[in-house]
Amino acid sequence: MTTTDRPLRVAVVGGGPAGLYTADALTFDPDSNATVDILERLPVPFGLLRYGVAPDHLTMKLAVNSLQEVLDRPSVRLFCNVEIGRDIEVEELRRHYDAVVYATGADADNKLAIPGEDLTGSSSATSFVKWYNGHPEAMDFDLSRASTVGVIGAGNVALDVTRILVKQAEELRNTDIDEATLVALAASTVTDVHIFIRRGAEFAKFTTKELRELGELHDVDIVVDPEHIPADDAGELGAVAKRNIALLRAWSGRTPTGATRRIHFHFSTRPTEILGEQSVRAIRVERSGTDGCRDIPVDMILRAVGYRSRPIAGVPFSDETATIPHEDHRVIRDGAPQRGEYAVGWAKRGPSGVLGTNRSDAEATAGAVFDDRVELLTQRTEDFGGALNLLTTRGTRFLDNDAWNTIADREIQLGTIHDRQRIKIRSWDELVAAGSPAFTPS
């Protein structure tokens, strides 16, 4: 075999959608002659598909099936429960693989930078999303003491958390949400969710499909002030803005039905302070075009003002954009784009777009890896064995493809016990235990 005939060995850091779509693009064609090792910090793969997409978005969750097929390919190996900088260094990956692709996403949250933001009861929507999605590191939420919740932001995350807050827990029984979370949602005393949106409805980032879902919820009224809805001829409106505005206008004309839960939209309303002594009591907001501020009583605040990437130890990172600096998908290190180091997904582009955006981004990134192929293969002639050798030598307890399949089986067994299709295992230790043969679900 000549040097350029051997398989291209690629490490993908991050087992979420961007990383898995990259693995797909690199190995889909058997003639591409590439192998991929995926390194994931969490004990399980799928990232935001498992821990970000709302449990009731069942169609979107189906993307897991095609990504599972990628994991089933012999050319793709999974190493979960492996943290860069703790279990393995980036420098080692750069030595042991022909190419390294960073696909670590964005799972931290943006801040509002207003007083009171850190009071008890004020959290990021990201934390709430992690909680209802059974993320092993999620904080706990007690909804049995709250009646009014303020959600800040006009993106799809704001709509997701609002929908979960007002939906009847029973309606989530056909999802993989864990039993404890279902019980906590069933005990919720939340009746009103106020969404505070700093600009007009024409600038909202949410998509019409997600907005429309709110109007279809059982026993929920939507309250929109018709005066807050811009006229159709207000400036140049894009297609999404036009559809959103039409929907909001229709809602603003509805007579309340006396539903037990309500969603209140507040457009052009900017939060200036979260009020409370120890915990959240109210939110102070300023509506553009009016004088002064107004205090609205709330028991809980969720800030849905965007995700943010975290730096990876040993990888260049721009604090300003919270992304990995790159040119044509190649990481810029020491001032120059590197053949051999690539970035993909939100870690590269920032947190925007839908799932399909990551797919096309992954294909373009894999294209750059293939463009560099000959150079990458000639850079390195020795096979070091990659993550498998490094982690086994160190005794790191990683979870591989088989362990993941065992966990997936356990989650289905757990579902059967509770007369449901599948129930996610929440705790980190239980996931690790479930990946070993001696585990009995309860």
Ligand code: NAP
């Ligand atoms: P996003 O779409 O970027 O929305 C963030 C919102 O926060 C914007 O409305 C923004 O308002 C507002 N904001 C930012 N800073 C603020 C501040 N200081 N004060 C008040 N408001 C502030 O972010 P996201 O909702 O987190 O969604 C992230 C990505 O995931 C998006 O691409 C989204 O479509 C996607 N996603 C998709 C789905 C789905 O398809 N169902 C579900 C969840 C998420 P301005 O516009 O005024 O800056």
